[in-house]
Amino acid sequence: MIRGIRGATTVEANQPDEILNETAKLVLEIAKENTLQPEDIVSVLISTTPDINTAFPAKAVRTLEGWQYVPTMCMHEMNVPGALPLCIRVLMHVNSDVNQKDVQHVYLNGAVVLRPDLVK
Incomplete structure (x- = not known):
């Protein structure tokens, strides 16, 4: 069965190293908390607020x-006034028997x- 797992993080600044480091931390933490191996993962969708580019x-x-x-893909979130800035969101689709x-x-x-x- 396929499950969706959500996650999000923020960065302090729109800097490449920070974006890459915080994304890696988030994805690895999702995998760790859900006892996942890369082979379990169907796909990863990543969105960023428009201030990350x-x-x-x-x-x-x-x-x-x-x-x-x-398979991994990036996109921008909607630019909603008042939304959390400098935010990276992840939706991971995984093969899992977990409820x-x-x-x-x-x-x-x-x-x-x-x-x-x-x-x-």
Whole structure:
């Protein structure tokens, strides 16, 4: 069965190294919290707020050891007034037998305000 796992993080600045590092941390934390291997992952969709444009976050995923064959795609979020700035969101589709209520969604840095009900 395919499950969707959500996550988000923020960066301090629109800098390539920070975007790539924080994306990698987020994706690895989602995998760790859900006991996933790259082979379990169907695809990863990554969106950024429009104020992030100096690097493709998908590059961070493709460069992780064992993740080079995981289909990954980037896009921008809607530009909604008052939205959390400098935010990177992830939707990971995975093969899993875990019940939907037991999926561990991961929110890091300033993104914890997006879903406080899901933050440990």
